[in-house]
Amino acid sequence: MAAPLDPRDPLGIDDLLSEEDLAVRDTVRAWCADRVLPHIADWYEAGELPTVRELARELGGIGALGMHLEGYGCAGASAVQYGLACLELEAADSGLRSLVSVQGSLAMYAIHRWGSEEQKQTWLPRMAAGEVIGCFGLTEPDHGSDPASMRTNAKRDGADWVLNGRKMWITNGSVAGVAVVWAQTDEGVRGFVVPTDTPGFSAPEIKHKGSLRASVTSELVLDNVRLPEDAVFPDVRGLxxxxxxxxxxxxxxxxxxxxxxxxxxxxxxxxxxxxxxxxxxxxxxxxxxxxxxxxxxxxxxxxxxxxxxxxxxxxxxxxxxxxxxxxxxxxxxxxxxxxxxxxxxxxxxxxxxxxxxxxxxxxxxxxxxxxxxxxxxxxxxxxxxxxxxxx
Structure with missing residues (x-):
């Protein structure tokens, strides 16, 4: 006789997954059970993610950061395996999945897809290892669903670029070592790789949230942030x-x-x-x-x-x-x-x-x-x- 249906998988969807898929899922699930679930209610209630840098390094250690990207220290996992990892991370807490998603699918993907080889070599290996946390600056205080109307701008000044503007609701902002910032230029919207220790860059944390409380959310302020020519993504313009x-x-x-x-x-x-x-x-x-x-x-x-x-x-x-x-x-x-x-x-x-x-x-x-x-x-x-x- 057939075994009883598993109420946690009544359609037998696990049968559609490979052994490698299941191994990736189980690795992330076990890590969450050990490192996150015992603490997440307290972190959420306190409105903080106190060990975010330590967690990032551990996530890098299990290959979860930029895991669907190839090369530069990334795991080169399949899209399905990345999806299964996201599922397990969010089963622990959406804030944790947001940390990984912004790191891998936004900041790292932007550099991997659009960056110069120098930008990739400089940032991606350290981001994959969790040694550097990234953020992604697109949304602004007055422009969310309409990014084409962004006011953040970048102007050429000799051999440099000078950025001014504000971004809002930026996950990882105040703990990031690098920010991918999108800005209006005379050539259309362009992306910039901004080390967060650049003078004029600041990222005040947003408090008093009723949601995603176990997540670092910030504003990005760019006040005459001066960057060299090679900080811009070389080949992409527009949205x-x-x-x-x-x-x-x-x-x-x-x-x-x-x-x-x-x-x-x-x-x-x-x-x-x-x-x-x-x-x-x-x-x-x-x-x-x-x-x-x-x-x-x-x-x-x-x-x-x-x-x-x-x-x-x-x-x-x-x-x-x-x-x-x-x-x-x-x-x-x-x-x-x-x-x-x-x-x-x-x-x-x-x-x-x-x-x-x-x-x-x-x-x-x-x-x-x-x-x-x-x-x-x-x-x-x-x-x-x-x-x-x-x-």
């Missing part, structure tokens, strides 16, 4: 540069959001088997089972979608519009799973003794960054109609 990086980060979120959802579902399922009301476990009541069934259904549909997109990325056929399908669906369903799971725990669901409210709060940010729900709806809408509704 093609930053948008190519955002597509990488969005792909990681397609997987990552499901990690938060899985944590919520598993917490609710286990709770329903031990919490008794009216003389029996609440998991035996029809309404609770309906909630668990719907959450499991959406989680596993999301996993199949993520895996499909990952296979396409590995084959070189994944389009940005397809990533929007994944980001829109999986984050929206993940936050609904978190909210439903909270109802199963009742009042206990708001306690940080359980991860659900922390995940729900984090997912409110994940719902917005790397493209809001509305922006991804319009991307999908344009795909379906051929008509641009952004303006």
């Amino acid at each position: 093609k540069g930053p948008l190519s990086c955002l597509n990488q980060a969005r792909y990681g979120i397609v997987w990552g959001a499901l990690g938060a959802a899985r944590s919520c579902l598993e917490t609710a399922r286990e709770y329903s088997l031990t919490r008794e009301q009216f003389g029996r476990p609440i998991g035996g009541f029809q309404l609770t089972q309906a909630k668990l069934a719907d959450m499991s259904l959406e989680l596993n549909k999301g996993l199949l979608l993520a895996l499909h997109l990952g296979r396409r990325m590995d084959a070189g056929t994944l389009r940005p519009e397809q990533v929007s399908y994944g980001k829109l669906n999986n984050v929206r369903e993940a936050i609904e799973i978190a909210r439903t799971a909270r109802t199963i725990l009742g009042a206990n669901g708001i306690s940080f003794e359980y991860p659900i409210m922390r995940h729900a709060n984090n997912l409110e940010s994940v719902l917005t960054y790397e493209g809001t729900v509305e922006m991804h709806q319009l991307i999908v809408g344009k795909t379906l109609t051929g008509l641009d509704a952004f303006r």
